Amino acid sequence: MARVTVVGGGVIGLTSALRLAESGHRVRCVRDTPAPATVSAVAGGLWFPYHVQPRDRVAAWGLLSLSRFRDLATDPGTGVVLREGVLVERAGPERWWVEGVDGVREATASELPQGATSGVVARLPLVAMPTYLAWLEQQCLAVGVELVTGRVGALDELEDDVLVVATGLRTPGLLPDVVVTPSRGQVALLANPGLERWFVDGDAPDGVTYVLPHAQWVVCGGTDVPGSEPEPDAAVHAAIVARCRAAVPALRDAEVLGSRVGLRPVAPAVDLRLRTVHGRPVVTNVGHGGAGVTLSWGCADEVVGLVRHVS
Ligand SMILES: Cc1cc2nc3c(=O)[nH]c(=O)nc-3n(C[C@H](O)[C@H](O)[C@H](O)COP(=O)(O)OP(=O)(O)OC[C@H]3O[C@@H](n4cnc5c(N)ncnc54)[C@H](O)[C@@H]3O)c2cc1C
Numbered sequence: 549m550a551r552v553t554v555v556g557g558g559v560i561g562l563t564s565a566l567r568l569a570e571s572g573h574r575v576r577c578v579r580d581t582p583a584p585a586t587v588s589a590v591a592g593g594l595w596f597p598y599h600v601q602p603r604d605r606v607a608a609w610g611l612l613s614l615s616r617f618r619d620l621a622t623d624p625g626t627g628v629v630l631r632e633g634v635l636v637e638r639a640g641p642e643r644w645w646v647e648g649v650d651g652v653r654e655a656t657a658s659e660l661p662q663g664a665t666s667g668v669v670a671r672l673p674l675v676a677m678p679t680y681l682a683w684l685e686q687q688c689l690a691v692g693v694e695l696v697t698g699r700v701g702a703l704d705e706l707e708d709d710v711l712v713v714a715t716g717l718r719t720p721g722l723l724p725d726v727v728v729t730p731s732r733g734q735v736a737l738l739a740n741p742g743l744e745r746w747f748v749d750g751d752a753p754d755g756v757t758y759v760l761p762h763a764q765w766v767v768c769g770g771t772d773v774p775g776s777e778p779e780p781d782a783a784v785h786a787a788i789v790a791r792c793r794a795a796v797p798a799l800r801d802a803e804v805l806g807s808r809v810g811l812r813p814v815a816p817a818v819d820l821r822l823r824t825v826h827g828r829p830v831v832t833n834v835g836h837g838g839a840g841v842t843l844s845w846g847c848a849d850e851v852v853g854l855v856r857h858v859s
Contacts (some may be wrong), residue, residue: 549573553706555722556714557581557695558588559677559844560833562684564712567848568693568855576708580699583681587716590735590810591841592767593675594746594761596635597645599731599772599838601817606839609818609846611648616845617673627679627853631761633746634659636667644749661749661795674746675841676762696799704826710855711830716813718732719834728835730811732775736768736788739803747796757791765805768792772812772838780807812838820847822854829858 549572549859554565557579565577579847583589595614620628629767634655646668655667688695703711703722713719719726743761750756768788785807793799815835822831831854833847 550709550855552710552712552855553578553708554712555579555700555706556557556716557583558586558714558716559590559591559681559840560690560716560836560847561712561714562681563844563848564714564833564851565693566684566691567845567852568712569688569693570598571852571856573855573859574697575692576694576696578696578700580697583668583685584678586681587810587813588808588840589677589681590733590808591677591839592735592758592769593677593762594760595673595675595842596748597839597842598750599812599814600836602841603644605818605820606843607647608678609647609843609850610645610839612846612849613842613844614649614673616859617675621673626683627676627762628675629763630671631674631744631746632671633670633748634667636660636664636749636752638749638751639662641666646670657712661752663753664749674760674762683761684719694840705829706840709829709830710858711825712833712855713830714833716834717811719813719832723825723830723832726815726832726834728813728815729774730776732771732773732777732809732816733769733812733835733838734771734780734784734788734807734809736785736792736807737805738766738768738789738792738799739805740764740766741802743796743798749795752791752795754791755787757795759792759799766802768799768800778809778811780809787817813840816845818847820850822858831855
Protein backbone atom coordinates (compact mmCIF):
# COMPACT_ATOMS: atom_id res chain seq x y z
CA MET A 549 0.00 0.00 0.00
CA ALA A 550 1.25 3.48 -0.85
CA ARG A 551 1.53 6.85 0.84
CA VAL A 552 -0.55 9.10 -1.39
CA THR A 553 -1.04 12.86 -1.40
CA VAL A 554 -4.14 14.14 -3.15
CA VAL A 555 -3.85 17.83 -4.07
CA GLY A 556 -7.32 19.37 -4.21
CA GLY A 557 -10.33 19.27 -1.91
CA GLY A 558 -13.24 19.86 -4.26
CA VAL A 559 -15.62 17.04 -5.13
CA ILE A 560 -12.96 15.33 -7.30
CA GLY A 561 -10.13 15.46 -4.76
CA LEU A 562 -12.26 14.47 -1.77
CA THR A 563 -13.91 11.54 -3.56
CA SER A 564 -10.51 10.34 -4.80
CA ALA A 565 -9.03 10.63 -1.30
CA LEU A 566 -11.95 8.75 0.22
CA ARG A 567 -11.81 5.85 -2.23
CA LEU A 568 -8.00 5.60 -1.93
CA ALA A 569 -8.19 5.42 1.88
CA GLU A 570 -11.03 2.90 1.71
CA SER A 571 -8.73 0.81 -0.52
CA GLY A 572 -6.08 0.73 2.20
CA HIS A 573 -3.66 3.52 1.19
CA ARG A 574 -2.30 6.13 3.61
CA VAL A 575 -3.81 9.33 2.28
CA ARG A 576 -3.25 13.04 2.83
CA CYS A 577 -5.46 15.58 1.07
CA VAL A 578 -3.96 19.08 0.72
CA ARG A 579 -6.13 21.99 -0.37
CA ASP A 580 -5.89 25.74 -0.05
CA THR A 581 -9.59 26.64 -0.33
CA PRO A 582 -12.24 25.64 2.21
CA ALA A 583 -14.75 23.27 0.57
CA PRO A 584 -17.62 25.82 0.68
CA ALA A 585 -15.52 28.24 -1.42
CA THR A 586 -14.66 25.78 -4.21
CA VAL A 587 -16.26 25.56 -7.65
CA SER A 588 -17.74 22.29 -6.44
CA ALA A 589 -19.83 24.14 -3.84
CA VAL A 590 -21.46 26.27 -6.57
CA ALA A 591 -22.59 23.27 -8.66
CA GLY A 592 -26.32 22.75 -9.05
CA GLY A 593 -25.67 19.11 -8.20
CA LEU A 594 -27.76 17.36 -10.83
CA TRP A 595 -26.43 14.01 -12.02
CA PHE A 596 -26.11 14.78 -15.72
CA PRO A 597 -23.07 14.62 -18.04
CA TYR A 598 -23.05 18.27 -19.18
CA HIS A 599 -20.22 20.02 -21.08
CA VAL A 600 -17.67 17.25 -20.75
CA GLN A 601 -15.77 14.84 -23.00
CA PRO A 602 -15.09 12.10 -24.12
CA ARG A 603 -18.46 10.41 -24.29
CA ASP A 604 -17.38 6.78 -23.97
CA ARG A 605 -15.38 7.30 -20.77
CA VAL A 606 -17.93 9.83 -19.45
CA ALA A 607 -20.77 7.32 -19.90
CA ALA A 608 -18.94 4.64 -17.90
CA TRP A 609 -17.84 7.00 -15.09
CA GLY A 610 -21.32 8.50 -14.98
CA LEU A 611 -23.12 5.16 -14.60
CA LEU A 612 -20.86 4.10 -11.78
CA SER A 613 -21.46 7.40 -10.00
CA LEU A 614 -25.20 7.17 -10.61
CA SER A 615 -25.36 3.87 -8.82
CA ARG A 616 -23.34 5.28 -5.87
CA PHE A 617 -25.53 8.41 -5.61
CA ARG A 618 -28.67 6.28 -5.68
CA ASP A 619 -27.37 4.41 -2.64
CA LEU A 620 -26.41 7.67 -0.90
CA ALA A 621 -29.92 9.04 -1.44
CA THR A 622 -31.17 6.61 1.20
CA ASP A 623 -29.16 8.55 3.84
CA PRO A 624 -30.55 12.06 4.54
CA GLY A 625 -27.19 13.17 6.00
CA THR A 626 -25.53 13.07 2.59
CA GLY A 627 -27.57 15.87 0.98
CA VAL A 628 -28.39 13.54 -1.94
CA VAL A 629 -32.01 13.03 -3.03
CA LEU A 630 -33.61 11.41 -6.07
CA ARG A 631 -36.01 13.71 -7.89
CA GLU A 632 -37.91 13.53 -11.13
CA GLY A 633 -37.52 16.30 -13.68
CA VAL A 634 -37.60 17.28 -17.34
CA LEU A 635 -34.69 17.77 -19.68
CA VAL A 636 -35.92 19.82 -22.65
CA GLU A 637 -34.43 19.04 -26.07
CA ARG A 638 -34.74 21.96 -28.50
CA ALA A 639 -32.05 20.83 -30.91
CA GLY A 640 -33.59 17.37 -31.35
CA PRO A 641 -33.10 14.30 -29.15
CA GLU A 642 -29.51 13.67 -28.08
CA ARG A 643 -29.78 10.70 -25.79
CA TRP A 644 -26.41 8.95 -25.68
CA TRP A 645 -26.41 9.46 -21.89
CA VAL A 646 -29.61 7.49 -21.20
CA GLU A 647 -28.13 4.09 -22.00
CA GLY A 648 -28.10 2.13 -18.75
CA VAL A 649 -30.10 4.82 -16.88
CA ASP A 650 -33.32 3.31 -15.47
CA GLY A 651 -36.70 4.93 -15.51
CA VAL A 652 -36.25 7.40 -18.37
CA ARG A 653 -39.32 8.25 -20.45
CA GLU A 654 -40.45 10.60 -23.19
CA ALA A 655 -41.82 13.93 -21.87
CA THR A 656 -45.46 14.57 -22.69
CA ALA A 657 -46.45 17.78 -24.50
CA SER A 658 -47.87 19.22 -21.27
CA GLU A 659 -44.47 18.78 -19.56
CA LEU A 660 -42.63 20.83 -22.19
CA PRO A 661 -42.29 24.61 -22.47
CA GLN A 662 -43.68 26.48 -25.47
CA GLY A 663 -41.72 25.92 -28.66
CA ALA A 664 -40.06 22.68 -27.50
CA THR A 665 -40.95 19.51 -29.36
CA SER A 666 -39.24 16.84 -27.29
CA GLY A 667 -37.70 16.11 -23.93
CA VAL A 668 -36.85 13.41 -21.47
CA VAL A 669 -38.29 12.84 -17.99
CA ALA A 670 -35.97 11.05 -15.56
CA ARG A 671 -35.56 10.43 -11.85
CA LEU A 672 -31.98 11.45 -11.09
CA PRO A 673 -29.80 12.31 -8.10
CA LEU A 674 -29.73 15.93 -6.98
CA VAL A 675 -26.85 16.72 -4.65
CA ALA A 676 -27.00 19.69 -2.24
CA MET A 677 -23.31 20.51 -2.58
CA PRO A 678 -22.54 22.39 0.65
CA THR A 679 -24.08 19.53 2.65
CA TYR A 680 -22.49 16.85 0.48
CA LEU A 681 -18.96 18.32 0.61
CA ALA A 682 -19.16 18.48 4.42
CA TRP A 683 -20.33 14.85 4.42
CA LEU A 684 -17.45 13.84 2.11
CA GLU A 685 -14.92 15.50 4.43
CA GLN A 686 -16.40 13.63 7.40
CA GLN A 687 -16.21 10.33 5.50
CA CYS A 688 -12.58 11.05 4.64
CA LEU A 689 -11.70 11.73 8.29
CA ALA A 690 -13.56 8.58 9.37
CA VAL A 691 -11.33 6.37 7.19
CA GLY A 692 -8.13 8.12 8.26
CA VAL A 693 -7.53 10.67 5.49
CA GLU A 694 -5.41 13.53 6.84
CA LEU A 695 -7.05 16.77 5.66
CA VAL A 696 -4.40 19.49 5.41
CA THR A 697 -4.90 23.18 4.61
CA GLY A 698 -2.10 24.54 2.45
CA ARG A 699 -1.05 25.62 -0.98
CA VAL A 700 1.18 23.39 -3.10
CA GLY A 701 3.49 25.59 -5.17
CA ALA A 702 5.16 22.73 -7.07
CA LEU A 703 4.73 18.96 -7.06
CA ASP A 704 8.34 18.34 -6.04
CA GLU A 705 7.54 19.91 -2.63
CA LEU A 706 5.64 16.70 -1.80
CA GLU A 707 7.35 13.59 -0.55
CA ASP A 708 4.85 10.77 -0.88
CA ASP A 709 5.09 7.67 -3.09
CA VAL A 710 2.24 8.69 -5.40
CA LEU A 711 0.57 12.05 -6.06
CA VAL A 712 -2.98 12.61 -7.26
CA VAL A 713 -3.63 16.01 -8.82
CA ALA A 714 -7.25 17.11 -8.50
CA THR A 715 -6.78 20.86 -8.72
CA GLY A 716 -9.44 21.67 -11.31
CA LEU A 717 -8.93 24.91 -13.17
CA ARG A 718 -5.61 25.67 -11.49
CA THR A 719 -3.88 22.49 -12.68
CA PRO A 720 -1.67 24.23 -15.29
CA GLY A 721 0.09 25.98 -12.37
CA LEU A 722 1.38 22.54 -11.30
CA LEU A 723 1.43 20.71 -14.64
CA PRO A 724 1.85 23.26 -17.45
CA ASP A 725 1.00 20.80 -20.25
CA VAL A 726 -2.53 20.17 -18.92
CA VAL A 727 -5.16 22.17 -20.81
CA VAL A 728 -8.08 23.44 -18.67
CA THR A 729 -10.00 26.63 -19.38
CA PRO A 730 -12.75 28.39 -17.40
CA SER A 731 -16.37 28.44 -18.44
CA ARG A 732 -18.19 30.89 -16.22
CA GLY A 733 -21.39 29.74 -14.58
CA GLN A 734 -23.57 32.19 -12.68
CA VAL A 735 -26.54 30.98 -10.62
CA ALA A 736 -29.19 32.55 -8.41
CA LEU A 737 -30.27 30.91 -5.15
CA LEU A 738 -33.95 31.14 -4.25
CA ALA A 739 -35.79 29.84 -1.19
CA ASN A 740 -37.59 26.59 -2.04
CA PRO A 741 -41.36 27.19 -1.98
CA GLY A 742 -41.99 23.41 -1.97
CA LEU A 743 -40.71 22.47 -5.43
CA GLU A 744 -39.71 18.84 -5.96
CA ARG A 745 -39.28 18.60 -9.74
CA TRP A 746 -36.20 19.85 -11.54
CA PHE A 747 -36.24 21.50 -14.96
CA VAL A 748 -33.42 21.95 -17.49
CA ASP A 749 -33.81 23.86 -20.79
CA GLY A 750 -30.24 24.25 -21.99
CA ASP A 751 -31.13 25.78 -25.36
CA ALA A 752 -33.96 28.06 -24.20
CA PRO A 753 -34.30 31.05 -26.57
CA ASP A 754 -33.46 33.60 -23.83
CA GLY A 755 -30.52 31.59 -22.47
CA VAL A 756 -29.66 28.46 -20.48
CA THR A 757 -32.47 27.92 -17.96
CA TYR A 758 -32.42 25.42 -15.13
CA VAL A 759 -34.18 25.02 -11.81
CA LEU A 760 -32.72 22.51 -9.35
CA PRO A 761 -34.67 22.23 -6.08
CA HIS A 762 -32.88 21.13 -2.92
CA ALA A 763 -34.49 20.86 0.51
CA GLN A 764 -33.97 24.49 1.58
CA TRP A 765 -33.00 26.33 -1.60
CA VAL A 766 -33.33 26.18 -5.37
CA VAL A 767 -30.31 26.61 -7.64
CA CYS A 768 -31.48 28.65 -10.65
CA GLY A 769 -29.28 28.99 -13.68
CA GLY A 770 -27.58 30.07 -15.51
CA THR A 771 -24.71 30.84 -17.81
CA ASP A 772 -22.01 28.76 -19.49
CA VAL A 773 -19.65 31.14 -21.26
CA PRO A 774 -15.86 31.45 -21.55
CA GLY A 775 -14.58 33.83 -18.90
CA SER A 776 -13.08 34.07 -15.45
CA GLU A 777 -14.79 37.03 -13.75
CA PRO A 778 -15.47 35.65 -10.26
CA GLU A 779 -18.08 38.21 -9.15
CA PRO A 780 -21.79 37.86 -10.03
CA ASP A 781 -23.14 40.33 -12.59
CA ALA A 782 -26.32 42.11 -11.42
CA ALA A 783 -27.97 42.24 -14.86
CA VAL A 784 -27.22 38.55 -15.48
CA HIS A 785 -28.65 37.74 -12.04
CA ALA A 786 -31.90 39.59 -12.78
CA ALA A 787 -32.22 37.84 -16.15
CA ILE A 788 -31.67 34.39 -14.60
CA VAL A 789 -34.30 35.01 -11.93
CA ALA A 790 -36.79 36.26 -14.56
CA ARG A 791 -36.19 33.27 -16.88
CA CYS A 792 -36.54 30.73 -14.09
CA ARG A 793 -39.71 32.35 -12.73
CA ALA A 794 -41.21 32.33 -16.22
CA ALA A 795 -40.30 28.66 -16.68
CA VAL A 796 -41.45 27.58 -13.20
CA PRO A 797 -44.23 29.92 -11.99
CA ALA A 798 -44.12 28.43 -8.46
CA LEU A 799 -40.92 30.47 -8.02
CA ARG A 800 -42.70 33.79 -8.66
CA ASP A 801 -42.81 34.83 -4.98
CA ALA A 802 -39.81 32.83 -3.77
CA GLU A 803 -37.29 34.91 -1.84
CA VAL A 804 -33.99 35.51 -3.62
CA LEU A 805 -31.24 34.35 -1.28
CA GLY A 806 -28.16 35.22 -3.30
CA SER A 807 -26.05 34.92 -6.39
CA ARG A 808 -22.96 32.76 -7.05
CA VAL A 809 -20.34 32.29 -9.73
CA GLY A 810 -18.27 29.20 -10.42
CA LEU A 811 -15.70 28.60 -13.15
CA ARG A 812 -16.17 25.18 -14.73
CA PRO A 813 -12.83 23.46 -15.43
CA VAL A 814 -13.36 22.63 -19.11
CA ALA A 815 -10.87 20.47 -21.01
CA PRO A 816 -10.85 18.92 -24.48
CA ALA A 817 -11.21 15.64 -22.54
CA VAL A 818 -11.14 14.75 -18.84
CA ASP A 819 -7.46 14.30 -18.04
CA LEU A 820 -7.42 11.12 -15.95
CA ARG A 821 -4.17 9.26 -16.43
CA LEU A 822 -0.96 8.12 -14.87
CA ARG A 823 2.20 10.01 -15.74
CA THR A 824 5.71 10.26 -14.36
CA VAL A 825 6.91 13.63 -13.06
CA HIS A 826 10.52 13.91 -11.85
CA GLY A 827 10.61 10.10 -11.63
CA ARG A 828 7.47 9.85 -9.48
CA PRO A 829 4.02 8.51 -10.37
CA VAL A 830 1.41 11.26 -10.65
CA VAL A 831 -2.24 10.58 -11.42
CA THR A 832 -4.19 13.52 -12.85
CA ASN A 833 -7.96 13.71 -12.31
CA VAL A 834 -8.96 17.07 -13.78
CA GLY A 835 -11.03 18.78 -16.49
CA HIS A 836 -14.55 17.63 -15.57
CA GLY A 837 -16.26 20.70 -17.07
CA GLY A 838 -19.92 20.84 -16.10
CA ALA A 839 -20.02 17.29 -14.76
CA GLY A 840 -17.58 16.91 -11.88
CA VAL A 841 -20.23 15.77 -9.45
CA THR A 842 -21.76 13.42 -12.04
CA LEU A 843 -18.45 11.68 -12.73
CA SER A 844 -16.84 11.89 -9.29
CA TRP A 845 -17.24 8.27 -8.08
CA GLY A 846 -16.42 6.64 -11.40
CA CYS A 847 -13.29 8.76 -11.79
CA ALA A 848 -12.24 8.11 -8.19
CA ASP A 849 -12.46 4.36 -8.77
CA GLU A 850 -10.27 4.70 -11.85
CA VAL A 851 -7.73 6.67 -9.77
CA VAL A 852 -7.65 3.77 -7.29
CA GLY A 853 -6.96 1.37 -10.17
CA LEU A 854 -4.07 3.51 -11.45
CA VAL A 855 -2.53 3.90 -7.98
CA ARG A 856 -2.78 0.13 -7.45
CA HIS A 857 -0.87 -0.30 -10.70
CA VAL A 858 2.17 1.57 -9.32
CA SER A 859 2.15 0.51 -5.66
C1 LIG B 1 -22.73 27.07 -12.05
C2 LIG B 1 -22.22 25.65 -12.09
C3 LIG B 1 -23.12 24.61 -12.04
C4 LIG B 1 -22.68 23.27 -12.07
N1 LIG B 1 -23.59 22.28 -11.97
C5 LIG B 1 -23.16 21.00 -11.99
C6 LIG B 1 -24.11 19.93 -11.87
O1 LIG B 1 -25.31 20.17 -11.72
N2 LIG B 1 -23.64 18.64 -11.91
C7 LIG B 1 -22.30 18.38 -12.06
O2 LIG B 1 -21.95 17.20 -12.12
N3 LIG B 1 -21.39 19.36 -12.16
C8 LIG B 1 -21.79 20.66 -12.14
N4 LIG B 1 -20.87 21.67 -12.25
C9 LIG B 1 -19.46 21.33 -12.49
C10 LIG B 1 -18.70 21.02 -11.22
O3 LIG B 1 -18.91 22.05 -10.29
C11 LIG B 1 -17.20 20.89 -11.52
O4 LIG B 1 -16.98 19.98 -12.57
C12 LIG B 1 -16.48 20.37 -10.27
O5 LIG B 1 -16.80 21.18 -9.17
C13 LIG B 1 -14.97 20.32 -10.45
O6 LIG B 1 -14.47 19.85 -9.22
P1 LIG B 1 -12.92 19.86 -8.87
O7 LIG B 1 -12.79 19.17 -7.57
O8 LIG B 1 -12.15 19.39 -10.05
O9 LIG B 1 -12.54 21.42 -8.73
P2 LIG B 1 -12.74 22.48 -7.56
O10 LIG B 1 -14.06 22.35 -6.90
O11 LIG B 1 -12.39 23.80 -8.17
O12 LIG B 1 -11.63 22.10 -6.49
C14 LIG B 1 -10.28 22.34 -6.75
C15 LIG B 1 -9.50 22.12 -5.46
O13 LIG B 1 -8.12 22.20 -5.73
C16 LIG B 1 -7.49 23.00 -4.73
N5 LIG B 1 -6.25 23.53 -5.30
C17 LIG B 1 -6.04 24.00 -6.57
N6 LIG B 1 -4.75 24.32 -6.73
C18 LIG B 1 -4.14 24.06 -5.55
C19 LIG B 1 -2.79 24.17 -5.09
N7 LIG B 1 -1.80 24.61 -5.87
N8 LIG B 1 -2.51 23.82 -3.81
C20 LIG B 1 -3.50 23.36 -2.97
N9 LIG B 1 -4.79 23.21 -3.37
C21 LIG B 1 -5.08 23.56 -4.64
C22 LIG B 1 -8.54 24.03 -4.36
O14 LIG B 1 -8.26 24.57 -3.08
C23 LIG B 1 -9.79 23.14 -4.37
O15 LIG B 1 -9.87 22.48 -3.13
C24 LIG B 1 -21.28 23.00 -12.19
C25 LIG B 1 -20.38 24.06 -12.22
C26 LIG B 1 -20.83 25.37 -12.16
C27 LIG B 1 -19.83 26.49 -12.18
